[in-house]
Amino acid sequence: xxxxxxxxxxxxxxxxxxxxxxxxxxxxxxxxxxxxxxxxxxxxxxxxxxxxxxxxxxxxxxxxxxxxxxxxxxxxxxxxxxxxxxxxxxxxxxxxxxxxxxxxxxxxxxxxxxxxxxxxxxxxxxxxxxxxxxxxxxxxxxxxxxxxxxxxxxxxxxxxxxxxx
Numbered sequence: 001x002x003x004x005x006x007x008x009x010x011x012x013x014x015x016x017x018x019x020x021x022x023x024x025x026x027x028x029x030x031x032x033x034x035x036x037x038x039x040x041x042x043x044x045x046x047x048x049x050x051x052x053x054x055x056x057x058x059x060x061x062x063x064x065x066x067x068x069x070x071x072x073x074x075x076x077x078x079x080x081x082x083x084x085x086x087x088x089x090x091x092x093x094x095x096x097x098x099x100x101x102x103x104x105x106x107x108x109x110x111x112x113x114x115x116x117x118x119x120x121x122x123x124x125x126x127x128x129x130x131x132x133x134x135x136x137x138x139x140x141x142x143x144x145x146x147x148x149x150x151x152x153x154x155x156x157x158x159x160x161x162x163x164x165x
């Protein structure tokens with residue numbers, strides 16, 4: 001009986017390992033290249049700083065409400081819109097950027113930043129992620145776009161606010 005049980009366990013172990021996956025080194029190399037080519041944007045650290053910069057530079061604030069560690073559409077928007085040369089050029093010239101992240105993991109942002117972000121979520125009654133909201137230097141909402149849409153539809157939204165500002 002013990003020999004039969006031992007044979008069964010060895011067979012089971014061999015069967016399971018035959019279906020294990022190996023890491024493909026090309027996948028690792030591609031991931032490293034993507035990180036190197038990632039476009040960096042000038043996100044302002046706090047709401048107060050964003051409003052101050054908005055007033056000084058006479059630009060609207062684009063607040064990006066996201067759930068960086070749990071919101072699938074937010075991750076797609078981040079990659080397809082924010083990390084492009086086209087958006088960087090627009091943002092550098094015409095926008096003040098503020099990311100309002102509401103992650104589920106508590107180690108992603110500081111407790112102070114989380115408190116500020118939750119306050120902003122409540123103040124502006126944001127319930128959908130992602131949400132892009134434009135405010136003036138006083139914090140008054142100018143325009144809002146909820147949810148994910150194809151990236152080319154965001155540019156007319158940005159331009160309409162920028163032209164009126």
